[in-house]
Amino acid sequence: MTLNEALQKYDELQQKLFALNYASSSIYLDSVTVAPSNTAAGRSLALGVLSGLVYPLAYGDETGELLEFLTQHKAELSPQKAREVEESKRAYDETHLMPQEEYVEYSVLLNDAQDVWHKAKNADDFPSFAPYLAKIFDANRRQAAYIDSTKAPYDALLNQYERGLTMEQLDAFFSQLRDTIVPLIHRIQTEGAAIDDSFLYKHYPLDKQRELSDYLMEVLAIDRTHCTIGETEHPFTLNFDKNDVRITTHYHENSLASSMYSVIHESGHALYELGIGDEYQHTSLAGGVSMGIHESQSRLYENMFGRSEEFINLIYPKMLELFPEQLAGVTAHQFYLAVNKAEPSLIRTESDELTYSLHIMVRYEIEKMMLSGQATVEELPTLWAAKMKEYLGVDVPSDREGVLQDSHWSGGMIGYFPSYALGSAYAAQFVERMKQDVDVSKCLAEGDFKTLNAWLGEHIHQYGGFYPPTQLFENCCGAKFDANYYTEYLKNKYMKIYGLE
Amino acid sequence: MTLNEALQKYDELQQKLFALNYASSSIYLDSVTVAPSNTAAGRSLALGVLSGLVYPLAYGDETGELLEFLTQHKAELSPQKAREVEESKRAYDETHLMPQEEYVEYSVLLNDAQDVWHKAKNADDFPSFAPYLAKIFDANRRQAAYIDSTKAPYDALLNQYERGLTMEQLDAFFSQLRDTIVPLIHRIQTEGAAIDDSFLYKHYPLDKQRELSDYLMEVLAIDRTHCTIGETEHPFTLNFDKNDVRITTHYHENSLASSMYSVIHESGHALYELGIGDEYQHTSLAGGVSMGIHESQSRLYENMFGRSEEFINLIYPKMLELFPEQLAGVTAHQFYLAVNKAEPSLIRTESDELTYSLHIMVRYEIEKMMLSGQATVEELPTLWAAKMKEYLGVDVPSDREGVLQDSHWSGGMIGYFPSYALGSAYAAQFVERMKQDVDVSKCLAEGDFKTLNAWLGEHIHQYGGFYPPTQLFENCCGAKFDANYYTEYLKNKYMKIYGLE
Incomplete structure (x- = not known):
């Protein structure tokens, strides 16, 4: 693979991730604004499948190799491209240890939880939301280990929102x-x-x-x-x-x-x-x-x-x-x-x-x-x-x-x-x-x-x-x-x- | 490939197409209801990329072979599955001759045209919309030939909306x-x-x-x-x-x-x-x-x-x-x-x-x-x-x-x-x-x-x-x-x- 081929492949990858992220955002926005109340099932299925399309593009082995290759050629990249690769690599490093199945399940869980939380808040009914929240905390504990198993779990999570924060x-x-x-x-x-x-x-x-x-x-x-x-x-x-x-x-x-x-x-x-x-x-x-x-x-x-x-x-x-x-x-x-x-x-x-x-x-x-x-x-x-x-x-x-x-x-x-x-x-x-x-x-x-x-x-x-x-x-x-x-x-x-x- | 493997592959394919169609629908609905007026560019890019993901799944060679294989085993399928395959095959047959690039361009064209039509109607300005409409008619003429080059172009198009109508x-x-x-x-x-x-x-x-x-x-x-x-x-x-x-x-x-x-x-x-x-x-x-x-x-x-x-x-x-x-x-x-x-x-x-x-x-x-x-x-x-x-x-x-x-x-x-x-x-x-x-x-x-x-x-x-x-x-x-x-x-x-x- 030449550097030019790698760069072209990388740019296509970024466009695909942009489009899939765009799609999920649109579905999310709809779900919290105008969607009918009883429609979470189809949405979960769709979001699950979409996240299954995201995973290999962002966190798959081939992407890992591509990012590794580009990182090795960092000196030959423009400052912007080098930073783009660095950020993609960071996202890859933080998530690629999570199995694809778990990644998809988590995206489905969050869609369902959003719906359940909304109803639970309106009904002041914490117990109906509790099992979902338990799963979310469990998933985050596991994710903390994928991100950086040498850190305390909460430090690993904080780092997602503010780099280096402890x-x-x-x-x-x-x-x-x-x-x-x-x-x-x-x-x-x-x-x-x-x-x-x-x-x-x-x-x-x-x-x-x-x-x-x-x-x-x-x-x-x-x-x-x-x-x-x-x-x-x-x-x-x-x-x-x-x-x-x-x-x-x-x-x-x-x-x-x-x-x-x-x-x-x-x-x-x-x-x-x-x-x-x-x-x-x-x-x-x-x-x-x-x-x-x-x-x-x-x-x-x-x-x-x-x-x-x-x-x-x-x-x-x-x-x-x-x-x-x-x-x-x-x-x-x-x-x-x-x-x-x-x-x-x-x-x-x-x-x-x-x-x-x-x-x-x-x-x-x-x-x-x-x-x-x-x-x-x-x-x-x-x-x-x-x-x-x-x-x-x-x-x-x-x-x-x-x-x-x-x-x-x-x-x-x-x-x-x-x-x-x-x-x-x-x-x-x-x-x-x-x-x-x-x-x-x-x-x-x-x-x-x-x-x-x-x-x-x-x-x-x-x-x-x-x-x-x-x-x-x-x-x-x-x-x-x-x-x-x-x-x-x-x-x-x-x-x-x-x-x- | 065993029949069971083919069926599993086919079902996964249908789920992916459902999810990508769900995504495009959501983006379309947003665009005609609440999206800010000056946002067509990002949407076009996203829809173009998504249609590029749809194409190989619905109209690619591998899908063509899969559908052919399942059609040959039609007698072994449940009546519903046989009809599913028949409909997928019909969609494949009508579109697979269209090159992927043309398919993606058309999806981008329709998104842009929607925006331009909306503004043209409000401003009573047909000339601003005319070039888009010309492209849409041209594309439909070409598509008619992909669908069935033995038919008159308009008959081929009518068939898309009401089977067999002439x-x-x-x-x-x-x-x-x-x-x-x-x-x-x-x-x-x-x-x-x-x-x-x-x-x-x-x-x-x-x-x-x-x-x-x-x-x-x-x-x-x-x-x-x-x-x-x-x-x-x-x-x-x-x-x-x-x-x-x-x-x-x-x-x-x-x-x-x-x-x-x-x-x-x-x-x-x-x-x-x-x-x-x-x-x-x-x-x-x-x-x-x-x-x-x-x-x-x-x-x-x-x-x-x-x-x-x-x-x-x-x-x-x-x-x-x-x-x-x-x-x-x-x-x-x-x-x-x-x-x-x-x-x-x-x-x-x-x-x-x-x-x-x-x-x-x-x-x-x-x-x-x-x-x-x-x-x-x-x-x-x-x-x-x-x-x-x-x-x-x-x-x-x-x-x-x-x-x-x-x-x-x-x-x-x-x-x-x-x-x-x-x-x-x-x-x-x-x-x-x-x-x-x-x-x-x-x-x-x-x-x-x-x-x-x-x-x-x-x-x-x-x-x-x-x-x-x-x-x-x-x-x-x-x-x-x-x-x-x-x-x-x-x-x-x-x-x-x-x-x-």
Whole structure:
């Protein structure tokens, strides 16, 4: 085989994987948006067969040999092609030990689990979901060994979402967060000025909330010819390619902020995908580089931008236009305070910026215990309640508002949650770096998202998977990651909001 | 290769084709419902690659040999397996002469054409669509030769949608229809009582029309856990499998009957798919057997059931509840007359039952001319206007209301239209046969669609592709197809409606 033949074969392989991934994405999107409720069986069969077509292309022996050959000729490849091969090889190395049968079974399991979780959440029926979750955790334990049997299983899984991330790093990181957040919450509860957010829970008609979503996406300068919004049980972003990105939200009739900040959060993800360089399209470098970096973008738009006072001032006239009765007598400043009210609560996606990381810690602790065999699926509801009490001081009244609230585990994403907290911390450091080049406050006040998006596009988005996450981060910030940026940001913001010294 | 090995290989092949077809259906459905407007490029790439995966499985040499081997062992196969192989072989024989490259290009062309047609229709811009349509007609001419080079090209294409159907048969059929319909329309226009249908064109809010759709599907006893309704430019039915069927409609704010009868029409298609026997799932016998039989079901529900006076009486209380102002002072009988008003018009899908076949004749004549080289794509708008004037006596004010109105040609379906007229005629004969077993009029009056659906299920739906269409028809009716049933039905119905002797 000549190098040219190998390269041609490799490019064909990438196109096939793109197409099969495109197909699965489409089937998944349909299943969580418009598919009739009783249709999982045919979908499982189709997804199983499709994953059986993916396996040999991505993880088969012939592909292994091809990637090995290209790796040996790395010096002769363009920098981009070399990185593409490196990423394909990494995916191959992490999965090829898993037998094809197991790979297919897992894809069928996840499709079924998605359906069962959805119904279980609606019916507040954890036991019906438990057997599926047990299988998912079992499969992830086995997969951890395939990925790297020398690592602790949870470390192997964390690595899938943020390369090189370990429990040791996370323990230190979360410990630092806790040392800032817990005393701060305590001071807020004892000394802070009271904040009224009751108006956020009035009746907000869904059609007006839909209008708000469109308006927010317009303000954030999202090109709607490349990005639509849909409605699902759990909000998410899905990218077919850089020119075709979908976000979803979930509207609640008696809560304004829930969907509002979901839309801004998912828009952050979408802007990342929409901004990736054309040259990486349909290759192994397409898409955001890691979940930590991805969540840094979503959390940055949601919090550093979306929960800033400048942004609230910018959008408030439109809010009053859409919800004149609900917001009668409420000033923009009061609205700003309300969407930043720090208060321990049950639902992660609706929690405030300060207590948010405590929700992540609950999931992190539980995942650690599950992977190390210290807890079983049956114990999860009890464990969840205990951890929520320990970290947030709240009582969990139902599994629906507890262990069933998120779709990550039913989707097989174990080790994903820490990315949210890490992403939030990355975001704080990104914004500090950004301020050296751009007057962020002025851009937010004027709604100049073109400038903000362009800076993030230039420093982060455009690179797709070209730079590994740590290198991308350090290229952008000119420094190593430092969680102090985040803790300082939280302290400054919340001390001010609550009138503390 | 033993017979058992061959059968196992064949079953795996069918599952793969099911999954790849499922994927393409999902991608298509997404593209015409919720996909952002500017996303055709990635979709084309994905669909092209997927069709490149389909080709060797369905039409490759190895598959040809496998099907040949199984055909030789036909006597040893179960009746169902023998028919499965026969249908797979037929598909193979019709397509394997087409080079894979051409097959893939055609699938990409259809995806692009769908997008271009959609935009061209909205902008009333035929020239932008013309080059795509020219390519589609060229491709169909070539395909006709691959299917059967001994036949006239249009006969070869007709055969794809209704086995064995020829221009000779259709010329006779349409000639008989014309001999009934044209003088009848003439009498209606000169001697018929005037029918007021102006109230059908008042303002009908979309949300109320959506409620009506749900109500109609409930009345027709469609299991919504297996069938949803969406919104598209052009209504259609799509089946993932017998447990997952989607219908779509297009709401017009100033027309009630348009979507109403689209929903009933597509429900007829859906009930056929939902009623197919489990044993044919995910095989070459899944799905309705031919387009003629499929349209017989949709047209039967739309017209023989949906436009009957019993049905209107049944649903009218709900109509009044949904549209009290629009229908104020209108009786059920007046409504019945209005939805049956015979009047030459521009849009096929909104035309009445009597003039409908004339619309089909326009398309049939044009397709014949295009396939025999007597007309070019550039001439289509002029030709369309001339034929509409000739058959229906109407002037065509725009291409949007003319040659661009239907999505069939952009979807590559050339030779499909005659199925609609043929299906309507089949339906008339089916209903006459049905009346021997079931009191159709009473069922309609009482809304007993369970009984009606069950009869059609037992005599038609359950068989899927097991019996070839002619055999299915004759098994059901105990007689050969006879267009007199249809012409008699039309004469009786319309003479009565218009008070003619």
